[in-house]
Amino acid sequence: MNHYLHKPSIPSSNTSFKHLSFSKHTSFLISLPMAPAVTSLTEASNGHETEVASIKRLAGSAALSSVPSEYTYTKNPNEQGDANDPEHSIPTIDFALLTSGSPDQRAKVIEELGRACEEWGFFQVTNHGVPERLMKSMINACHRFFDLPEEEKKEFQTKNLLDPIRCGTSANVAIEKVRLWRDFLKVIAHPEFNSLYKPAGYSEVSLEYSKRTREVATEILKGISESLGLEADYIAKAMNWDRGLQILAANYYPACPQPDKAIGIPPHTDHGLVTLLIQNEMGGLEVKHKDQWVLVNAAPGAFIVNIGDQIQILTNDKYKSIWHRAVVNNKATRISIAVPHGPSLDTPALPIPELLEREGQAPKYIGMTYEKFMELQASPAALTKPCLEHLRI
Ligand SMILES: O=C(O)CCC(=O)C(=O)O
Numbered sequence: 001m002n003h004y005l006h007k008p009s010i011p012s013s014n015t016s017f018k019h020l021s022f023s024k025h026t027s028f029l030i031s032l033p034m035a036p037a038v039t040s041l042t043e044a045s046n047g048h049e050t051e052v053a054s055i056k057r058l059a060g061s062a063a064l065s066s067v068p069s070e071y072t073y074t075k076n077p078n079e080q081g082d083a084n085d086p087e088h089s090i091p092t093i094d095f096a097l098l099t100s101g102s103p104d105q106r107a108k109v110i111e112e113l114g115r116a117c118e119e120w121g122f123f124q125v126t127n128h129g130v131p132e133r134l135m136k137s138m139i140n141a142c143h144r145f146f147d148l149p150e151e152e153k154k155e156f157q158t159k160n161l162l163d164p165i166r167c168g169t170s171a172n173v174a175i176e177k178v179r180l181w182r183d184f185l186k187v188i189a190h191p192e193f194n195s196l197y198k199p200a201g202y203s204e205v206s207l208e209y210s211k212r213t214r215e216v217a218t219e220i221l222k223g224i225s226e227s228l229g230l231e232a233d234y235i236a237k238a239m240n241w242d243r244g245l246q247i248l249a250a251n252y253y254p255a256c257p258q259p260d261k262a263i264g265i266p267p268h269t270d271h272g273l274v275t276l277l278i279q280n281e282m283g284g285l286e287v288k289h290k291d292q293w294v295l296v297n298a299a300p301g302a303f304i305v306n307i308g309d310q311i312q313i314l315t316n317d318k319y320k321s322i323w324h325r326a327v328v329n330n331k332a333t334r335i336s337i338a339v340p341h342g343p344s345l346d347t348p349a350l351p352i353p354e355l356l357e358r359e360g361q362a363p364k365y366i367g368m369t370y371e372k373f374m375e376l377q378a379s380p381a382a383l384t385k386p387c388l389e390h391l392r393i
């Protein structure tokens, strides 16, 4: 068992690994006095706050025709981008050209990758070789986990950020102020693979999926290094990628009676190096691009990839980790599986000296181990200002 997994994290927080800051334009509407649907579904209270077992259970209650007040979240309609505007499509990277194209094709796709990182921070990756069948099996396995009886999921409802297997619903409501319309399951798959013994078949499919996803992430990281004019393995070496953290993070968003009044995951940036995401047939991922929230449309079978905070630090802000959020719908359950890949927990990212020298820049960030960075993101400090700003010189 990896010893890092046993270090205590911030004790009062069962917050997800994400950065749960909120856009300065986003306002909350929280009124707590009346919420019968929620209070009737509470777990035993710890005396400070009540916890809802799962949004699945709440959303499944027949009487629910509106969003309970604790879940009420207001979006700014002026920031909504037009999903049909072609300007609003994330770039596409053809993975096959990255790994087996001619030198010319590789050079071209690396240039495209660099542009995608600089202009969007998000892109879709096609022709990656991971069978669509495996992606679907992974989504099904996660769906079956969420479908387990609530009592059977309880043993995984732990509080510590780096526990190898965790499930839950809203993170710490005392910190986040609004409950989220989603349940989650997070399983650490690297540097040590963690097996989940139920539902049947989950472990086998997640082992295969985590390996294949990591292979794709490794190649993308090489491409990112090269797009910066560095050796292909530069970032992997500097970040101790061979011991790097990989989390299988499944999100379950049940249909919501008033989708405009709730949020699946509020605006955040991912903390790692690269995240690879897939979803079932329901969309809902929105990316902040040029001050507008843009719904991400990806080709069937493509990975949606985004760069995280550690890349922003390494590149001294050249490649930025982009704000994104998950919105909900009133039609059907949405499932997404985000797989963030990061450095090893004991590795601090620092702006890359070769890049600073080339650009004639001073470093913009102090170093912090990845583990401390994740703890910071899950702490109340991340609500006062975006986590990266805490590290900015
Ligand atoms: O469900 C989604 O599309 C977004 C998930 C996400 O951003 C995350 O898990 O970090």
Ligand SMILES: [Fe+2]
Pocket (backbone or CB within 6 Å): 018, 268, 269, 270, 324, 338
């Ligand atoms: Fe995310």
